[in-house]
Amino acid sequence: MSELKDISETITLEATKEYVQVTLQANQYQLEKLEQFQQFLKPSRGFLSGKIMQATEEALVIQYSKDQYTQSILKAIKKMDQYERLLLAQKVHYLVDFLGTPVQPxxxxxxxxxxxxxxxxxxxxxxxxxxxxxxxxxxxxxxxxALILAILHPKYEYEQLIQGNGTLKDTLSKQLQEAKTINEIEQIIGEQVIRQKAKREAETKLVSKKSYLTFKWASLVLLA
Structure with a gap:
């Protein structure tokens, strides 16, 4: 069980192989609005389906169902290289679609x-x-x-990065921390994806060439 904090709120979250359970305190919800809220817990694209397990004046407990192979991006990024993290950073752009809507991730x-x-x-x-x-x-x-920076730097706590206080000193992170708009962030990430892709392709060609030369010389030795 963990306490997660975004820019203004803290929630309690417990994750297992089958579900993610979130507990909200009394001052974090309105009981009379739960019927409307349940409409947004139904299965839909981009969301885990959820159901209310407990709703009292003291606490609201919501359980979200998940596949056993579904894992948080916090765990997933620890197994990724930098190029894969950049691709993931591009994917979270879909969160922008919820800005100004009744639903707030x-x-x-x-x-x-x-x-x-x-x-x-x-x-x-x-x-x-x-x-x-x-x-x-x-x-x-x-x-x-902060989410983009957390994806690119798994060793840092997301909460540390929200204020963009210059914790990270590498060139890419500085560019992201200086960005003023989401479009700027997307452009920076896009450019990095192109560079990293070109770098990977060059490295793959070099490895293939070395493997070919090794095989060629080994064949000549055997024929000698």
Whole structure:
């Protein structure tokens, strides 16, 4: 069980192979709005389906179902190389689609899951009724940028990166921390993907050439 913090709220999350369970405190939801909220817990693209397990004046417990092979991006990125992380960073752009809508994803590496090529959000809020509440562009941008940095640097805590306080000193991270818009971030990541792809292709060609030469000389030795 973990306490996860975004830009303004803290939730309690427990993840198992079969589900992700989130607990909200009394001041983080409105009981009278739960019927509307349940409409957004149904199975839909980009989300884990959920159901309310407990709803009292003291706590709200929501359980989100997941496949046993579904893992949080926090775990997934630890097994990825830099190029794969950059590709994942491009994929989270779909979170932008929820800006200004009644549904607000809880943006945190432990609340976003990956199954194959698909990204899935576990907990999400609803308007000003269920945490996280609908946010403004400035708050959303800070969280989005922090998520990108957390994907590229798994050793750092997401919470540390939200304010963009210059913790990371490498060139790419500095560019991202200086970015002022989501479009700038997307452009920076896109350029890095192109560079890393070219680098990988060059390395693959070099390895193939070395393997060919090794095989060629080995064949000549055997024939001698």
């Amino acid at each position: 809880f943006i945190h590496p432990e609340n976003i899951y990956i199954l194959g090529e698909e990204l899935l959000i576990a907990h999400r809020g609803f308007m000003q009724a269920i945490v996280p509440y609908s946010t403004n562009e400035e708050q959303f941008f800070k969280q989005y940028r």
